[in-house]
Amino acid sequence: MAEQRTRRTKQSVNREVLESRILRSAEIIFAAKGFSGASMERIAEIAKISKQNLIYYFPNKDLLYKRVLKEILDIWIEKLSLLESDGATPETVIRHYVREKMQLSRLYPNGSKVFAHEIISGAPVLKDYLISHLKPQFDRDVAVVKSWINKGLIEDIDPEHLFFTIWAATQTYADFSIQMEVLLDKKTLDQADFERAENAVTEFVVRALGAKK
Amino acid sequence: MAEQRTRRTKQSVNREVLESRILRSAEIIFAAKGFSGASMERIAEIAKISKQNLIYYFPNKDLLYKRVLKEILDIWIEKLSLLESDGATPETVIRHYVREKMQLSRLYPNGSKVFAHEIISGAPVLKDYLISHLKPQFDRDVAVVKSWINKGLIEDIDPEHLFFTIWAATQTYADFSIQMEVLLDKKTLDQADFERAENAVTEFVVRALGAKK
DNA sequence: CTTATTGCTGACCAAAAAGACAGAATTCAT
DNA sequence: ATGAATTCTGTCTTTTTGGTCAGCAATAAG
Secondary structure (H helix, E strand, C coil), X not given: CCCCCCCCCHHHHHHHHHHHHHHHHHHHHHHHXXXXXXXXXXXXXXXXXXXXXXXXXXXXXXXXXXXXXXXXXXXXXXXXXXXXXXXXXXXXXXXXXXXXXXXXXXXXXXXXXXXXXXXXXXXXXXXXXXXXXXXXXXXXXXXXXXXHHHCCCCCCCCHHHHHHHHHHHHHHHHHCHHHHHHHHCCCCCCHHHHHHHHHHHHHXXXXXXXXXX | CCCCCCCCCHHHHHHHHHHHHHHHHHHHHHHHHHHHHCCHHHHHHHHCCCHHHHHHHCCCHHHHHHXXXXXXXXXXXXXXXHHHCCCCCHHHHHHHHHHHHHHHHHHCHHHHHHHHHHHHCCCCCCHHHHHHHHHHHHHHHHHHHHHHHHCCCCCXXXXXXXXXXXXXXXXXXXXXXXXXXXXXXXXXXXXXXXXXXXXXXXXXXXXXXXXXX
16 A cells, blocks of 8 residues: 555655755745855755755755756756647647747746856856757757748748747746836736736737748 | 046046956856856956955945946946837837847847846846836836827737837847857857847837838 | 055955765664 | 664865955156
8 A cells, every 4th residue: 555666665755855845945046046146055944954954865056956957948848849739730839839938937937047047157057958958859840930931831930030039038927027027017927917928929929920821 | 638627647547447347357257157156356357457456446246246237227228218219110110129129139248148147036136226217218118109009000919018028039149149059050149140130030020010001 | 756645465354155974863674 | 673774963174255454556746
């Protein structure tokens, strides 16, 4: 009863719980302070464990940082591919894509911020991973858009920069949320704001695409 | 001959030169490492002076950071207002706006990155300034776009989110340049890349606007 | 030429923070 | 129940770094 295939002991369960609590806490602090500004002490505090115990689970700060980064990037790469939704029209595919990306901004604002800090800083730890994992998918997705253009399904737009624009326009709702809160006079961006944002961005992108019905 | 109105002595000239060299150096380091990751030592090194001498000019790190931030924000606020180009059609005004913002990304990538780090971190030092200086201009510019809509010059779009999208899409060429370099297989983004980018983004935005000829 | 001001340096200090390490406490396997 | 493995804590060390301070050097003013 208490036994499962992968030996779910009290310890192993606890370990999983704690690890993800630590990762969540680290995400918060790295997002707010950047890599250097984040202290292990503070991360431990948020995770409600001692610093020494934190170090027991993640022997050093770099490792913890890498785990947080890899986690968010994996989610993105997994969720974001034009190829997933095959057969549909460009417009529906892109609408789906924008919605997905927007939801990632809403669901993982901290991971998104950590990623942004990292990229702005020149991707010192993530560069290789971008080359090996992101670029291949990017190339495939660009190819898809090019094929749409060749088939005359959409205007002759710039595929690479289309993606850059979509990414920027969606990611900004995670990264620059403070600025928006100030400008929209809101304590925090709520569900309704995100819906407005999603609609606005989706419409912009669809028009940019110039999809032919 | 060597004298001018404001007493341009050898010292005062040198001071100006050094100060701006320091600010430039600080910008580079803050952009690459964030506030906490930047050390006064390293900034001094880049500026080719001693740490103590740096501290002589900027008594502490916070002050230096604030100066760098204020500098870039002042440039932006000065350069970016829809009201500047009055009388023209929405399309030309927006084209001009996007081009200006794009050039700021190209000319001041480091300032832009420092700003981005700051905002992502929750704008701990810049929040008040955003409220007092950016918001009023934002409100005015939003009003301009609303008037275009009311006059039937453009589609019934979401003005606030239009600006968020434009800012994100242009700023990304400063902040996320590394990612683009990886994805486009380039050592650095050159003039041609920026022109392609500017064209692409401008066309996207103009279409999003749905300007009626 | 002399004095006052400004610019700069070397030697320090104190705080913060990463993380090493020994050992205590808890849990697991038999 | 007991030995082994795992989890957790207290103490300490070392490094980094922001910043002080006393004094030396260069420049400006009279």
